[in-house]
Amino acid sequence: MNTTRLSVFLWKELKEFTRDRKALLVTLLLPPLALSAIGLVTVLLLTQRQVFISIVNVDEESEIALNVTSRLYNELSKAGYNVSETHDLKSVLRDPSIDLIVVIPRGFTNNVTSLDRVAFIEVIKRAGISSEQVDVAENTVRSIISTISTEISELKISTLAEKAGISTYSVEAVRNPVQVKVPVYIGVHGEPAKIEDIWRPFIAKLLILSFSFVVTPASSYVIDGIIGERERKTMEMLLASPLGLTEFLIVKVLAASIVGLIAAISDLMGLYVYVAVLMAAVGGFILGVLEPGLILLHAVISFLTILATTSISLPFISRTRGIKSASSVASLISTLGLAFFVAGWIIDFYKLPSTLLKILLVVPYTHSILAIQAYVYRDQLVVAGCTLVLLVLSTILVFISTRTLDREKVLLAHTYYT
Amino acid sequence: MFLLKGITVSAENIYKEYGSVKALRGVSLRVYEGEIYGLVGPNGSGKTTLLRIIAGLVKPSRGVVRVYGYDPYEDFKETRRYIGYLPEDANTYDLLTGYEHLELYAKIYGLGEDVVKYGEELSQLGSRLRDLASTYSRGMKRRLLLAIVLMRKPRVALLDEPTSGLDVHASVNVRDTIKRYVLETGATIIVSSHNMLEIEYLCTRVGLIYRGVIVDEGSPRELIEKYNASNLEEVFVKAVGELSREHY
Numbered sequence: 194m195n196t197t198r199l200s201v202f203l204w205k206e207l208k209e210f211t212r213d214r215k216a217l218l219v220t221l222l223l224p225p226l227a228l229s230a231i232g233l234v235t236v237l238l239l240t241q242r243q244v245f246i247s248i249v250n251v252d253e254e255s256e257i258a259l260n261v262t263s264r265l266y267n268e269l270s271k272a273g274y275n276v277s278e279t280h281d282l283k284s285v286l287r288d289p290s291i292d293l294i295v296v297i298p299r300g301f302t303n304n305v306t307s308l309d310r311v312a313f314i315e316v317i318k319r320a321g322i323s324s325e326q327v328d329v330a331e332n333t334v335r336s337i338i339s340t341i342s343t344e345i346s347e348l349k350i351s352t353l354a355e356k357a358g359i360s361t362y363s364v365e366a367v368r369n370p371v372q373v374k375v376p377v378y379i380g381v382h383g384e385p386a387k388i389e390d391i392w393r394p395f396i397a398k399l400l401i402l403s404f405s406f407v408v409t410p411a412s413s414y415v416i417d418g419i420i421g422e423r424e425r426k427t428m429e430m431l432l433a434s435p436l437g438l439t440e441f442l443i444v445k446v447l448a449a450s451i452v453g454l455i456a457a458i459s460d461l462m463g464l465y466v467y468v469a470v471l472m473a474a475v476g477g478f479i480l481g482v483l484e485p486g487l488i489l490l491h492a493v494i495s496f497l498t499i500l501a502t503t504s505i506s507l508p509f510i511s512r513t514r515g516i517k518s519a520s521s522v523a524s525l526i527s528t529l530g531l532a533f534f535v536a537g538w539i540i541d542f543y544k545l546p547s548t549l550l551k552i553l554l555v556v557p558y559t560h561s562i563l564a565i566q567a568y569v570y571r572d573q574l575v576v577a578g579c580t581l582v583l584l585v586l587s588t589i590l591v592f593i594s595t596r597t598l599d600r601e602k603v604l605l606a607h608t609y610y611t
Numbered sequence: 612m613f614l615l616k617g618i619t620v621s622a623e624n625i626y627k628e629y630g631s632v633k634a635l636r637g638v639s640l641r642v643y644e645g646e647i648y649g650l651v652g653p654n655g656s657g658k659t660t661l662l663r664i665i666a667g668l669v670k671p672s673r674g675v676v677r678v679y680g681y682d683p684y685e686d687f688k689e690t691r692r693y694i695g696y697l698p699e700d701a702n703t704y705d706l707l708t709g710y711e712h713l714e715l716y717a718k719i720y721g722l723g724e725d726v727v728k729y730g731e732e733l734s735q736l737g738s739r740l741r742d743l744a745s746t747y748s749r750g751m752k753r754r755l756l757l758a759i760v761l762m763r764k765p766r767v768a769l770l771d772e773p774t775s776g777l778d779v780h781a782s783v784n785v786r787d788t789i790k791r792y793v794l795e796t797g798a799t800i801i802v803s804s805h806n807m808l809e810i811e812y813l814c815t816r817v818g819l820i821y822r823g824v825i826v827d828e829g830s831p832r833e834l835i836e837k838y839n840a841s842n843l844e845e846v847f848v849k850a851v852g853e854l855s856r857e858h859y
Binding site for chain 2: 197201205208213425427432434435436604605
């Protein structure tokens with residue numbers, strides 16, 4: 194293998210890529226622009242969706258029930274909900290525009306003022322497509338009712354204490370004598386966790402999911418590189434030159450992996466902006482916890498994942514006659530990758546039983562997932578091991594792929610001219 | 612490794628089968644130094660397969676091919692320095708300039724600036740070499756590709772239908788380049804074509820190929836006299852006709 198020839202041909206491949214304005218636009222600019230635009234539109238749509246709440250007071254005209262109704266009405270209106278007030282439960286139940294119904298039932302006043310009964314307020318939710326905002330509205334209702342409940346219990350406890358002649362007491366100690374403190378986060382080694390430590394698993398999951406964006410285009414780049422070169426009739430002269438088949442295929446795989454890496458970074462940026470925009474809409478902040486080490490690891494693993502994918506698909510793609518059949522083969526391999534990376538979003542591979550993990554390690558994508566997840570657990574040994582295995586595996590796969598092919602197979606691929 | 616003096620390319624009893632399709636059925640030929648050998652035959656007669664076998668891109672099912680004593684398929688690396696190959700429908704890279712094409716191939720062959728300069732000269736594209744190949748006409752592309760093949764002065768140039776699809780002016784230009792190249796370098800050219808008049812003009816010796824067999828061989832003049840014909844087209848019809856009666 195001649196490195197000068199490899200670099201000359203690789204340079205040509207990358208030069209062509211940089212001159213292809215459409216490819217550049219689609220690969221580099223489109224993902225961050227499109228995903229941030231989608232994020233903004235989603236936020237805009239979220240804010241436009243209105244939740245309609247109806248408060249139904251069926252406890253006659255008691256002062257307490259009226260007060261609770263009025264409190265709920267005012268605070269929910271202040272929170273931006275569309276609130277209405279009625280006594281007619283039946284008509285509200287039949288009105289599909291009402292998402293949430295808060296019912297102050299008959300006997301509420303009697304119960305709330307007694308010492309041996311609990312007063313219930315019913316919350317009725319209408320099943321719908323987008324229930325997240327209704328869930329948020331329900332939480333707001335619960336929070337208002339909880340405040341009202343605390344105030345009433347304060348009144349009851351202070352009255353009872355006065356009657357019993359107890360001067361030293363705490364309402365909270367009587368109402369809620371055993372409580373769970375706000376959870377304390379710790380790091381892998383027991384140290385107090387920083388904000389980055391809390392966010393890192395989520396970001397790692399995001400990075401693993403973003404691998405699924407790179408496996409499909411990686412195969413497409415190899416398809417274009419080999420089948421495209423054959424169909425554009427530029428391959429035969431190259432194969433007849435000293436470049437030879439092995440160097441030709443290695444450059445195609447490398448070029449696809451480099452372009453794939455650029456696309457992966459661009460996709461990741463887009464995904465990041467998308468999530469950041471969504472989080473900003475609900476008051477969160479994600480960009481502050483970007484970790485250079487994790488991002489660098491992601492870039493390396495992305496490159497190796499693409500390299501492994503292209504190496505696996507190479508022998509199949511090279512043998513197929515046209516772009517359609519090559520795409521079918523590539524999509525099968527991409528689906529395998531997709532299934533693994535979606536699993537990596539849900540499952541902690543790092544904590545799987547070792548017997549099961551050993552079987553999964555046969556698939557290169559397991560190493561990609563494990564490297565990122567091990568980084569979260571600060572297990573540098575596993576990170577290094579997975580990266581190394583992925584590198585060695587990709588190299589072996591490239592080697593095997595190029596060895597299973599010969600000039601005739603790649604050039605003719607079941608077609609020939611006499 | 613044996614070396615036949617004066618013989619640059621030899622093929623002995625070459626067969627090539629693609630599944631049930633027999634592309635070549637016992638082709639034998641010898642081509643000498645400084646010769647322009649023409650392979651004449653209709654589409655599907657086996658010209659491209661034979662040239663691909665000599666170029667080392669396709670392995671014969673049976674038979675022996677030698678280029679300067681080497682097996683072009685097995686000794687692929689060694690034969691690269693001798694062979695230049697222009698495929699029939701070869702194309703250029705749209706996003707590279709003509710000059711970048713010359714530079715790319717010169718570097719792939721490990722050659723320097725002087726070769727690129729010669730390539731520029733051969734292409735006769737002048738300042739258009741700085742433009743992207745996507746702006747070239749078919750004739751310009753063919754001239755560029757021919758220049759890529761010939762710029763490093765290969766001892767054996769295999770040209771598959773070099774003027775296919777070109778207009779009259781472009782065809783004449785390509786033929787002149789080939790003739791000039793042989794005069795300058797004394798290299799061997801094997802050129803395939805279904806254009807008999809082109810072959811008659813260019814070649815010192817001709818092989819008539821039909822259904823994977825070379826049915827006759829000789830200089831255009833010899834063949835015309837042998838078949839008592841007025842041109843090669845007539846020769847071909849008569850040769851194939853006789854063969855059909857004898858063998859088919």
